Amino acid sequence: MSQAVTIEHVSKVYPLGSTEVQALRDIHLSFDTGEFTTVAGPSGCGKSTLLNLIGCMDTPSRGEVYIEGQPISKLGDKELTRLRLDKLGFIFQSFNLIPVLTVFQNIEFPLLIQGGFTSKERSDRVRELMEEVGLSAQAKQKSNALSGGQRQRVAIARALVTRPRIVLADEPTANLDSATGERIIDLMKAVNQSHKTTFIFSTHDPLVMKHATRIIRLRDGEVLEG
Amino acid sequence: MRESLALIIKVAFRNLWLYRLKSTVIAGLLCMGSFIGIVGLSLLHDVEHSMQDSIISSVAGHLQAYSSKAKDDLALFGGAFMGRADVGTIPNLASLRDVVKQNTNVADFIPMGSDMAMLGRGNELDETLTSLRGALKKGETDIIAQRKDELKFLFLQLERELTERAKLSADKELMDRYRADLNHALEPDFLGTLNALDEEKLLFLDTHIAPISGEKQPIYLMYLGTDIQLFKQNFPKFKLVEGEPLGPGQRGILISYKVRETQLKAVVARLFDELKKRIDRVRVPIKGDVENERAAADLPKQYQQILSSLDRHKADVLSEFLKSIGIKPKSAELITGLKEQLQEFLQVDDTNFQERYKQFYAQIAPKMKLYEISPGETIVLRSYTKSGYLKSVPLKVFGVYTFEGLEDSDLAGVMNITDLITFRELYGEMNEESKKELEAMRVASSTVVTDAAGAEDALFGAGASASVPSVDTHPVETKTDSKKKEILHIKPVISDVFPESEIQKGLALNGAIRLKDGSKIKETRAELNKLLKEAGIEAKLVDWQEATGIVGQFANIVRLVLIFALGVIFLVALVIINNSIIVGTLNRTKEIGTMRAIGAQKSFVLGLFLAETAITGLIGSIIGATLATVFLFTLHIKGIPAPNDIVSFLFSGPRLYPTLQWNLVMTTPFVVSLVATIASIYAARHAAHVKPAEAMQEKE
Numbered sequence: 001m002s003q004a005v006t007i008e009h010v011s012k013v014y015p016l017g018s019t020e021v022q023a024l025r026d027i028h029l030s031f032d033t034g035e036f037t038t039v040a041g042p043s044g045c046g047k048s049t050l051l052n053l054i055g056c057m058d059t060p061s062r063g064e065v066y067i068e069g070q071p072i073s074k075l076g077d078k079e080l081t082r083l084r085l086d087k088l089g090f091i092f093q094s095f096n097l098i099p100v101l102t103v104f105q106n107i108e109f110p111l112l113i114q115g116g117f118t119s120k121e122r123s124d125r126v127r128e129l130m131e132e133v134g135l136s137a138q139a140k141q142k143s144n145a146l147s148g149g150q151r152q153r154v155a156i157a158r159a160l161v162t163r164p165r166i167v168l169a170d171e172p173t174a175n176l177d178s179a180t181g182e183r184i185i186d187l188m189k190a191v192n193q194s195h196k197t198t199f200i201f202s203t204h205d206p207l208v209m210k211h212a213t214r215i216i217r218l219r220d221g222e223v224l225e226g
Numbered sequence: 227m228r229e230s231l232a233l234i235i236k237v238a239f240r241n242l243w244l245y246r247l248k249s250t251v252i253a254g255l256l257c258m259g260s261f262i263g264i265v266g267l268s269l270l271h272d273v274e275h276s277m278q279d280s281i282i283s284s285v286a287g288h289l290q291a292y293s294s295k296a297k298d299d300l301a302l303f304g305g306a307f308m309g310r311a312d313v314g315t316i317p318n319l320a321s322l323r324d325v326v327k328q329n330t331n332v333a334d335f336i337p338m339g340s341d342m343a344m345l346g347r348g349n350e351l352d353e354t355l356t357s358l359r360g361a362l363k364k365g366e367t368d369i370i371a372q373r374k375d376e377l378k379f380l381f382l383q384l385e386r387e388l389t390e391r392a393k394l395s396a397d398k399e400l401m402d403r404y405r406a407d408l409n410h411a412l413e414p415d416f417l418g419t420l421n422a423l424d425e426e427k428l429l430f431l432d433t434h435i436a437p438i439s440g441e442k443q444p445i446y447l448m449y450l451g452t453d454i455q456l457f458k459q460n461f462p463k464f465k466l467v468e469g470e471p472l473g474p475g476q477r478g479i480l481i482s483y484k485v486r487e488t489q490l491k492a493v494v495a496r497l498f499d500e501l502k503k504r505i506d507r508v509r510v511p512i513k514g515d516v517e518n519e520r521a522a523a524d525l526p527k528q529y530q531q532i533l534s535s536l537d538r539h540k541a542d543v544l545s546e547f548l549k550s551i552g553i554k555p556k557s558a559e560l561i562t563g564l565k566e567q568l569q570e571f572l573q574v575d576d577t578n579f580q581e582r583y584k585q586f587y588a589q590i591a592p593k594m595k596l597y598e599i600s601p602g603e604t605i606v607l608r609s610y611t612k613s614g615y616l617k618s619v620p621l622k623v624f625g626v627y628t629f630e631g632l633e634d635s636d637l638a639g640v641m642n643i644t645d646l647i648t649f650r651e652l653y654g655e656m657n658e659e660s661k662k663e664l665e666a667m668r669v670a671s672s673t674v675v676t677d678a679a680g681a682e683d684a685l686f687g688a689g690a691s692a693s694v695p696s697v698d699t700h701p702v703e704t705k706t707d708s709k710k711k712e713i714l715h716i717k718p719v720i721s722d723v724f725p726e727s728e729i730q731k732g733l734a735l736n737g738a739i740r741l742k743d744g745s746k747i748k749e750t751r752a753e754l755n756k757l758l759k760e761a762g763i764e765a766k767l768v769d770w771q772e773a774t775g776i777v778g779q780f781a782n783i784v785r786l787v788l789i790f791a792l793g794v795i796f797l798v799a800l801v802i803i804n805n806s807i808i809v810g811t812l813n814r815t816k817e818i819g820t821m822r823a824i825g826a827q828k829s830f831v832l833g834l835f836l837a838e839t840a841i842t843g844l845i846g847s848i849i850g851a852t853l854a855t856v857f858l859f860t861l862h863i864k865g866i867p868a869p870n871d872i873v874s875f876l877f878s879g880p881r882l883y884p885t886l887q888w889n890l891v892m893t894t895p896f897v898v899s900l901v902a903t904i905a906s907i908y909a910a911r912h913a914a915h916v917k918p919a920e921a922m923q924e925k926e
């Protein structure tokens with residue numbers, strides 16, 4: 001199986017006033033295509049930092065991150081942005097929908113940025129995904145009229161609309177009640193199965209963890225197991 | 227690309243709606259800026275054109291030529307008021323004209339020369355004596371009594387003046403003689419028994435008393451000597467309103483309507499005019515307005531002016547009229563009664579003014595001498611020539627002229643127009659006859675003439691005793707020449723006509739150049755400068771704007787003020803726009819971060835913020851442009867009244883009808899939003915630098 005993400009000896013140091021915070025220490029990991037992995041650990045252990053590095057939103061202090069074999073440290077902001085747009089999908093803890101847009105428009109948004117689709121192509125893809133996440137009826141609603149669970153479904157559809165190879169989700173259930181959270185993870189799992197999309201999500205909730213096919217445990221910036 | 231642009235606009239619109247209060251403030255500012263910009267620039271454009279028309283078509287022409295050796299700048303409408311500007315001379319206008327006319331864009335060259343002269347106004351005592359003589363002849367007792375009162379008043383005034391003069395005068399003997407004569411005239415018997423045509427007494431008054439008094443306060447008149455035929459052809463605003471035109475080769479003067487109305491009209495009428503104008507045009511009532519109240523208070527004092535111009539018959543008619551409108555005399559005696567009636571009539575307030583104004587012009591004005599100068603009369607202009615001698619030139623008044631649409635304007639109409647020959651005479655240039663006479667005198671007295679000033683000295687010094695009327699070296703204040711009356715019968719040195727060829731050549735001070743194509747002023751000026759240089763003529767050219775001094779620069783000054791005001795508005799708008807983007811960036815950090823995280827480029831974010839400004843700018847400025855259009859259209863129909871004389875000059879008439887300038891209306895919104903957008907680049911870049919990782923921040 002090919003490798004979706006490879007992390008080689010990655011460290012991340014944040015400056016904090018006059019001192020530094022060692023957020024990640026010499027991480028060495030790889031994720032296979034189609035894996036459904038969770039990064040688990042207590043708050044402050046470095047989960048978000050790790051996902052940001054994989055998500056090409058930040059660069060490591062040391063080491064290298066490869067996305068489908070491509071090293072990211074040499075890439076500039078433009079290329080990194082393009083990489084995020086084309087290969088990655090993002091699901092956020094607080095959903096991060098664009099408040100002024102409707103459900104349909106939020107999902108369509110990445111396709112418009114990507115360009116090159118006819119409006120029918122866009123519409124087909126968006127409708128398909130809305131059905132998949134069970135929100136067909138809410139297409140014309142503004143995102144701020146939705147419940148937390150519904151918002152996260154929109155976010156999942158938005159993350160999938162460009163058909164990314166890898167979807168990253170930083171604590172996608174943290175702002176949801178446990179029942180809803182579980183259903184969201186089930187939905188992600190279903191997508192993972194049907195689309196063969198690699199999923200990497202973080203959580204500190206043991207109930208959520210158990211759905212993952214692989215668990216990477218972090219503690220103080222270091223991998224305990226996985 | 228197209229899709230992302232559409233997306234940007236869509237998101238931008240939604241954000242504007244989300245932050246509508248802020249958007250409204252910015253749009254409002256840009257709306258105001260566009261409105262002021264369009265209205266201001268449109269009006270300025272119109273004023274500039276009408277003013278240009280006023281100036282070019284009244285006296286300046288497109289270009290003015292004058293001596294390059296001039297010490298002062300040529301200022302056709304200003305500057306010369308304060309003193310006589312030295313603009314040099316063009317010794318030979320023919321050579322200048324010939325060179326100027328070589329250029330194909332030059333339509334005409336109109337020689338000019340302007341200066342200031344004093345109007346000889348005669349002696350009040352003389353006038354009263356003449357009137358008394360008439361009354362004595364007809365035996366009008368009331369009028370006789372009236373004139374005698376006036377005479378007594380004048381004598382007493384003379385007595386006071388004489389006391390002052392005696393303190394300064396070295397000629398004690400003369401002063402004593404004057405005082406003795408005056409005392410004699412003041413004896414109660416002298417005027418008291420003058421009830422018939424007593425030639426002995428009258429002669430005494432004519433020859434002994436009248437010479438003691440000086441002339442009335444002189445009036446200074448600006449005059450412009452020119453080739454009147456050329457002037458009429460080239461300045462289409464020129465219009466004769468009274469009298470007859472000055473034909474080719476005729477010497478004379480055309481009085482300015484404005485000058486006549488404001489300086490040469492009877493004070494009582496001027497006060498009525500002044501009040502009428504302020505009440506009707508400026509719309510301030512008499513009560514409560516300092517200027518109007520002063521004028522109204524001055525009016526009743528002017529009865530004397532009316533009385534002194536009436537004979538018994540007219541006085542009777544007027545008294546009857548005043549009785550018919552309910553103003554009854556208290557005294558039975560006609561003149562005393564009429565004086566009381568007039569004093570009452572001239573008492574005006576806001577309730578009776580309009581009626582009194584009408585009655586004054588219908589009943590009183592036609593009976594009196596309304597103007598000091600009228601067409602058909604001959605006046606004497608006096609001026610100090612270049613060499614400092616006082617020169618008098620008698621001049622027939624042919625007519626009264628004005629510049630069409632500029633009747634009320636102080637600026638265009640201050641010049642009285644005369645012929646170039648008269649100008650040269652007043653200015654000090656000698657004509658052929660003067661030269662010949664001088665030559666004859668020189669031979670006769672074998673005076674050695676060394677320079678021009680000396681020649682003039684010789685001519686004028688001798689002139690007084692040789693009874694030459696056109697020259698007069700006596701100071702104005704004292705007049706001891708009892709031979710005055712005989713002198714008037716002698717044929718003047720300057721003839722009333724002149725060969726036209728004389729104004730084709732010779733001296734002028736400046737010349738107006740009318741162009742065929744008025745839009746090529748700059749080019750033609752450069753070409754003419756070259757021609758003048760090649761021909762070696764010492765003349766320089768200024769355009770109509772420069773030639774009219776501060777007045778011509780008016781539009782530029784207003785433009786600067788307008789641009790400054792617009793600049794301030796835009797600066798405020800830009801500070802608010804930038805500020806709101808920066809604050810907006812802080813509020814929307816997570817949203818921007820999210821867009822960046824899911825793949826939007828920096829340029830997308832930049833574009834989004836710029837689009838928000840551009841859309842706000844467009845909406846605001848289109849509303850502004852629409853309002854401006856409606857506003858200007860309303861003004862276009864109604865017209866803007868000129869509140870005062872200077873403005874009516876700028877408007878080239880009593881009202882300005884602004885024109886809509888579509889190109890300005892169409893382009894302003896785009897310019898405004900473009901400027902606003904460009905100015906917001908800095909703040910928008912700030913927004914574009916939000917990091918994608920900001921999407922992760924947890925606060926909503």
Ligand SMILES: Nc1ncnc2c1ncn2[C@@H]1O[C@H](COP(=O)(O)OP(=O)(O)O)[C@@H](O)[C@H]1O
Pocket residue numbers: 014015016021022023041042043044045046047048049050
């Ligand atoms: N931008 C940052 N600047 C400074 N320190 C940071 C920053 N982001 C994270 N850290 C620190 O790095 C460590 C790991 O943080 P994080 O990756 O957010 O942990 P988790 O997501 O597991 O809660 C923490 O000690 C945190 O305080």
Ligand SMILES: [Mg+2]
Pocket residue numbers: 047048049170
């Ligand atoms: Mg975290």
